[in-house]
Amino acid sequence: MQTHQYDVVIVGAGGAGMxxxxxxxxxxxxxxxSKLFPTRSHTGAxxxxxxxxxxxxxxxxxxxxxxxxxxGGDYLVDQDAAEVMAKExxxxxxxxxxxxxxxxxxxEGRIDQRRFGGHTRNHGEAAVRRSCYAADxxxxxxxxxxxxxxxxxxxxxxxxxxxLDLLVDHDLATGDVPEGEEVNASGVVAYELATGxxxxxxxxxxxxxxxxxxxxxxxTSNAHTLTGDGMALAYRRxxxxxxxxxxQFHPTGLAGLGILLSEAARGEGGILRNSEGERxxxxxxxxxxxxxxxxxVARSMANEVREGRGAGPxxxxxxxxxxxxEPAHIDAKLPDITEFARTYLGIEPYTEPVxxxxxxxxxxxxxxxxxxxxxxxxxTDVIKGLYAAGEVACVSVHGSNRLGTNSLLDINVFGKxxxxxxxxxxxxxxxxxxxxxxxxxxxxxxxxxxTRPDGDRVADIRRALQETMDANAQVFRTSESLTQxxxxxxxxxxxxxxxxxxxxxxxxxxxxxEAVELGxxxxxxxxxxxxxxxxxxxxxxxxxxDFPDRDDSRFMQHTMAYRRPVxxxxxxxxxxxxxAAFRRAExxxxxxxxxGAKPVTVTRYQPMERKY
Ligand SMILES: Cc1cc2nc3c(=O)[nH]c(=O)nc-3n(C[C@H](O)[C@H](O)[C@H](O)COP(=O)(O)OP(=O)(O)OC[C@H]3O[C@@H](n4cnc5c(N)ncnc54)[C@H](O)[C@@H]3O)c2cc1C
Numbered sequence: 001m002q003t004h005q006y007d008v009v010i011v012g013a014g015g016a017g018m019x020x021x022x023x024x025x026x027x028x029x030x031x032x033x034s035k036l037f038p039t040r041s042h043t044g045a046x047x048x049x050x051x052x053x054x055x056x057x058x059x060x061x062x063x064x065x066x067x068x069x070x071x072g073g074d075y076l077v078d079q080d081a082a083e084v085m086a087k088e089x090x091x092x093x094x095x096x097x098x099x100x101x102x103x104x105x106x107x108e109g110r111i112d113q114r115r116f117g118g119h120t121r122n123h124g125e126a127a128v129r130r131s132c133y134a135a136d137x138x139x140x141x142x143x144x145x146x147x148x149x150x151x152x153x154x155x156x157x158x159x160x161x162x163x164l165d166l167l168v169d170h171d172l173a174t175g176d177v178p179e180g181e182e183v184n185a186s187g188v189v190a191y192e193l194a195t196g197x198x199x200x201x202x203x204x205x206x207x208x209x210x211x212x213x214x215x216x217x218x219x220t221s222n223a224h225t226l227t228g229d230g231m232a233l234a235y236r237r238x239x240x241x242x243x244x245x246x247x248q249f250h251p252t253g254l255a256g257l258g259i260l261l262s263e264a265a266r267g268e269g270g271i272l273r274n275s276e277g278e279r280x281x282x283x284x285x286x287x288x289x290x291x292x293x294x295x296x297v298a299r300s301m302a303n304e305v306r307e308g309r310g311a312g313p314x315x316x317x318x319x320x321x322x323x324x325x326e327p328a329h330i331d332a333k334l335p336d337i338t339e340f341a342r343t344y345l346g347i348e349p350y351t352e353p354v355x356x357x358x359x360x361x362x363x364x365x366x367x368x369x370x371x372x373x374x375x376x377x378x379x380t381d382v383i384k385g386l387y388a389a390g391e392v393a394c395v396s397v398h399g400s401n402r403l404g405t406n407s408l409l410d411i412n413v414f415g416k417x418x419x420x421x422x423x424x425x426x427x428x429x430x431x432x433x434x435x436x437x438x439x440x441x442x443x444x445x446x447x448x449x450x451t452r453p454d455g456d457r458v459a460d461i462r463r464a465l466q467e468t469m470d471a472n473a474q475v476f477r478t479s480e481s482l483t484q485x486x487x488x489x490x491x492x493x494x495x496x497x498x499x500x501x502x503x504x505x506x507x508x509x510x511x512x513x514e515a516v517e518l519g520x521x522x523x524x525x526x527x528x529x530x531x532x533x534x535x536x537x538x539x540x541x542x543x544x545x546d547f548p549d550r551d552d553s554r555f556m557q558h559t560m561a562y563r564r565p566v567x568x569x570x571x572x573x574x575x576x577x578x579x580a581a582f583r584r585a586e587x588x589x590x591x592x593x594x595x596g597a598k599p600v601t602v603t604r605y606q607p608m609e610r611k612y
Contacts, residue, residue, distance in 0.1 A: 006031040007426035009203035014041035015411035016390025017209035018146035020419030027423040033158045046139020047262035049131030050408035052089035056110040062086040072118040073399020074540035075607040081395045092412040101145045115267040116404040118293035131405040165189040172238025175565045185386035186432040196506030205422035212391040213524045217360035218466035221260035230392040232520035240560040242394040243365035245531030251297040253359025255317035261337045263404040266290045274309040285612040292612045295401040298358040319353035366394040373418025379598040389418035400540025455500035482533045527561040554581040558598040
C-alpha cells in the first residue's frame, strides 16, 4: 500500500474534474485521480454544444436562459443556482475560447450559435440560438482543450486509478453521528489497475467529478464506464443522494442501439415523423414542436409507438428526417452523427429518415451540493472538505429535466467553482487524521470477490438489472412496474453477494473492477426506484401513469435518499428536512433506504403550468 498527501484531490478527469483542477492546481498541491485516461472521459462524447446567452446571432440574455432552465426543469430547479449558471455561462464560453477551443464561427468571425430544445426568446415566444458548438464534436473539443491546459500547468494525474472509498472522520451510514456533529472528509482510497496496488490519498479537500450512471439502463447513450461510482461511494458513507428518480431519456438514440444522435440534428432543422409521415410534435408542443424539451419529446415519441403509429417492421420506433436539409449543411454541422447512422444502421441520412427511439442519457440527480460545490449531508449542513461538480452532483440546476447543452455548461461553471472553493479551503485548513487502517474495507471487498471460487457472473447480474430498469423504470412508470423493479433489484443484490470473477490475477484485472462497478450500479438503481415509487406525481423526466399530473402541494420538494442501518420504520429515522410525503423507508438486506425532503429554492419564478 502506498500513501500520498495532497491539499486537494480531484476524482475524475472529465470536463468538471479538469476545470476544477485548473483552478485548484494554480493555488495548492493538487492531484487528479481518474479511472480512465483523461481524454477518454465521457465529456469527449458530447456532440451538440454548450449554451450561453452571448447574443451573437440573435437577441438573448441570461435572464431568459435562467427562465428556460427553470421551466425546462419543471420548477424543481433551485433558481439561485440556475441564475448563477446562466450569468457565468458567458465567461465560461469565453474562457474556453481563450484557451483555444475551435468554436464554429459566424461569417463575421464571432462564435456561432444554434438552436436547442427548450431554449427560447422572451420566455417561450420562439426558439433561440444559444448553443455554442464545434460541429458535432463540442465535448471532444472541450476535453482536449482542458487537458492541454492541465498539461501546460503541470497538473498531476493518476490515470487508471479507481477510487473505491471515500474517507471521512464520521461515517454517517452508521446512523449514530449526532446531528450538528462536524463531519470532515480526509481522503480517498484508490486501486491501481496496472499493478493491483492500493493507494491511500490523504487530502484536505476532495472533489468528486466522476460523471453519470447511465449504465443502470440497457438502452443508453452513456459509455460503459458510467457506473455512478462517486454517487455510490458518497451514499455508502451515509451522504444523501438528491432527486435520483429523475433520469433523462434523450429522444434520439439510434433505434435498438441507444447510440446518441444529438439534438443538434433538430436544432439544424431535423423533423420527427411517425409511420404516417406526420410531424407529430406539432400536436404535443404547438409552439416549438421538435425543439420542445427532451422529456416532452421522448414521451411523445413513446406515445406514438404505443398508439400504433411507430415505424418499421415492429412499429417500435419513429423517424428523424433530415432529407430536406442540404447535404453540404449536414456535412458541415452534423458530420459525426450522420456517420453513426451510416455505420450502425446502414442508413443514408441525405436520402432516408433515421430510425430513433429514446435512450437513457443523463442523471439529473446526484450528490447534493450548494452553489460553491460543497457537499450537503442533509437539507442544510455541509461536510467539510468535500465537494462535487458535474453530472455526479445535484446543485440543482436541472431540476426534473435538463435542457440540452446545459450540462457542458454546468461542468464548466460548477467545476470551476468547486475547484476554487476546494483550493481556498485547503489553503488554510489542516489535514484531518485518517481513520485507522483506511484501506481495509476496500482490500477486503476486492479480495473476497477475486478469490471466490465460483458464483454468479457479473455480466448476468448486470444484464438482468439493465433489463428490469428498461422495462420498469423508463419513460413511463407505474406503482406496479416500479415495485417489480424494486423486487428485482433486491433479488439481484442477493445474487451479487455471491458474485465471482474468472480473472484471478492482480494486474490489469478489469473483470474485478467491473464486479465492483456492478455494486455501484445496484446502489444507484435502488435510489432511482425507491425515489420514483415515492414520488406520486409526474414532473419532468419522471412520468407516473398512475399519477399523471404534477402535484406541487405534496411534491414541490427535492428527494433526499439516505442509506441507514435497519431501524424500526421510517417514522423513527430522523431525517432533517423531511416531511410527510417523503417519510418512506425501504428495507434491504442489512440496511434501509430512508427518504427525506429538501426545499426547492424559488427566487423569481413562481411555478406555472408547463406548456410549449
Ligand atoms: C453521447 C453524449 C452526448 C452528449 N452531448 C451533450 C451536449 O452536446 N451538450 C451537453 O451539454 N451535454 C451533453 N452530454 C452530457 C455531458 O456530456 C455530460 O453530462 C458531461 O460531459 C459530464 O461531465 P463530467 O465531467 O461530470 O463527467 P465525465 O466526463 O463522464 O467524466 C467522469 C470522470 O470520472 C472518472 N471516474 C469515474 N469513476 C471513477 C472512479 N471510481 N475512480 C476514478 N475516476 C473515476 C472517469 O475516469 C472520468 O474521467 C452528452 C452526453 C453523452 C453521453
